Amino acid sequence: MIHRLSRRWSVCIMATHAEYSVASFSLDQTETRAFYQSLTKQMHEELDELEPTLIQTRRTLHQKPEISGEEKETSQLICKMLKEIGLEPRLMNNDVGVVADMTLGTPPEDAPLIAIRADIDALRITDLKEVEYCSHNPGVGHLCGHDAHTVIALGVALGASRFAEQFKTEWPGQGLRLRFIFQPAEEICMGARWMVEQGALEGVSAIIGLHMDPEIQAGTANIRYGVMTAFCDEVHFEIHGVGGHAARPHHGNDPITTAAQLISSLYQNLPRSVDARMPAVFTIGQISSGLAPNVIPEIAKLKGSLRSTNDHARDVLHKRIEHIAHGIAESTNTRIEVLFKSPLPAVVNDKTISAALEQASKDVLGPEQVGLIDLPSMGGEDFSIYLQQVPGSMLRLGCARPDQKTVFLHSPYFDIDERVLKIGSRILLQAALLLSLNPQLIQKGN
Numbered sequence: 008m009i010h011r012l013s014r015r016w017s018v019c020i021m022a023t024h025a026e027y028s029v030a031s032f033s034l035d036q037t038e039t040r041a042f043y044q045s046l047t048k049q050m051h052e053e054l055d056e057l058e059p060t061l062i063q064t065r066r067t068l069h070q071k072p073e074i075s076g077e078e079k080e081t082s083q084l085i086c087k088m089l090k091e092i093g094l095e096p097r098l099m100n101n102d103v104g105v106v107a108d109m110t111l112g113t114p115p116e117d118a119p120l121i122a123i124r125a126d127i128d129a130l131r132i133t134d135l136k137e138v139e140y141c142s143h144n145p146g147v148g149h150l151c152g153h154d155a156h157t158v159i160a161l162g163v164a165l166g167a168s169r170f171a172e173q174f175k176t177e178w179p180g181q182g183l184r185l186r187f188i189f190q191p192a193e194e195i196c197m198g199a200r201w202m203v204e205q206g207a208l209e210g211v212s213a214i215i216g217l218h219m220d221p222e223i224q225a226g227t228a229n230i231r232y233g234v235m236t237a238f239c240d241e242v243h244f245e246i247h248g249v250g251g252h253a254a255r256p257h258h259g260n261d262p263i264t265t266a267a268q269l270i271s272s273l274y275q276n277l278p279r280s281v282d283a284r285m286p287a288v289f290t291i292g293q294i295s296s297g298l299a300p301n302v303i304p305e306i307a308k309l310k311g312s313l314r315s316t317n318d319h320a321r322d323v324l325h326k327r328i329e330h331i332a333h334g335i336a337e338s339t340n341t342r343i344e345v346l347f348k349s350p351l352p353a354v355v356n357d358k359t360i361s362a363a364l365e366q367a368s369k370d371v372l373g374p375e376q377v378g379l380i381d382l383p384s385m386g387g388e389d390f391s392i393y394l395q396q397v398p399g400s401m402l403r404l405g406c407a408r409p410d411q412k413t414v415f416l417h418s419p420y421f422d423i424d425e426r427v428l429k430i431g432s433r434i435l436l437q438a439a440l441l442l443s444l445n446p447q448l449i450q451k452g453n
Contacts, residue, residue, distance in 0.1 A: 076128075104191045129142075132419055246342070248306070262305070277328070360399050
């Protein structure tokens with residue numbers, strides 16, 4: 008469900024839902040408001056001129072997708088474009104990932120440093136679109152929109168660089184500090200950790216980002232206050248039985264039979280272990296056992312994912328999984344090992360940073376084109392790793408094309424309406440500017 012609100016240039020706290028606490032931004036000082044409006048108008052004009060460059064860059068990336076941890080050509084292209092506008096990008100470990108700082112005008116020494124994050128990796132999915140810019144890398148495709156995220160962040164840098172001189176001539180005393188984080192390996196939920204370990208957040212006051220949303224039209228955006236994505240855990244099971252001949256199952260103890268019982272019991276019991284009003288989902292996605300059809304194997308392995316939206320439900324489900332596995336093991340006289348791996352926290356959007364994104368989206372798109380997301384996604388996103396360190400927020404940017412039926416993320420036919428590139432750049436820059444003009448509102452844990 009989407010709530011649509013109309014609000015502009017006011018300071019207020021509204022309770023539209025038990026989970027929402029919406030703070031908007033005030034630019035009451037005439038000079039500050041004039042600066043914001045002048046800069047955003049200039050940005051709009053610059054991005055109109057840059058749009059062909061943004062589209063061509065996105066298509067170049069789309070043709071040359073690289074999987075998680077191997078985004079070397081992508082990182083080199085980003086570095087090249089940032090160097091051309093006078094920045095000093097830092098190539099991260101193993102030549103994947105890029106960080107670059109930009110200072111516009113003369114911000115005060117204590118001015119907030121606003122990070123803009125873009126993920127840059129692709130998926131191991133064959134691109135089946137019949138377009139001139141489809142993937143040239145067999146079996147790999149930009150089918151989650153990360154090429155668009157990358158170009159949107161580049162668009163902020165390219166556009167902002169064009170009016171650097173105007174800060175000195177037209178807006179003396181004003182300034183803005185930005186850090187661009189081009190992150191590898193989001194799809195394997197490792198890249199954000201790598202970037203944090205390498206100091207990408209040092210000195211950062213707040214972080215913003217966005218994600219393509221093919222379920223809403225280009226020219227619209229949705230904001231989520233609070234929990235946006237689920238806690239994610241990989242759950243691995245290793246079932247130890249006794250191998251033997253398929254014709255003599257009484258001589259062995261079949262772990263595949265136990266695996267079937269375990270899956271059935273988990274699917275039946277986990278949904279009834281937590282409050283039904285708290286979203287949670289458990290799925291087994293991989294089963295492996297045996298090498299021959301006439302042999303009972305010794306071991307069966309299962310891999311699944313657990314997704315939940317609050318700490319309590321997650322803890323309850325962890326214990327319940329272990330309890331169910333123990334009971335099945337006892338009843339089948341097998342041994343079952345349970346391992347929880349690669350925990351990924353939920354994305355919990357900060358209310359103030361979300362308000363900045365909402366206000367910027369309304370300024371760019373119009374109030375009627377911006378909605379509030381009522382329920383969290385059960386997907387995962389390692390943007391959450393940054394939010395454990397600094398306040399931040401991510402918005403959903405509509406990218407559906409009006410002439411096509413909906414094609415979802417991770418589909419081999421996924422594509423975007425390329426008008427979203429300049430739209431996304433404008434929203435992120437304007438949100439960063441709003442935060443910079445209201446530094447007193449940026450607080451950890453808001």
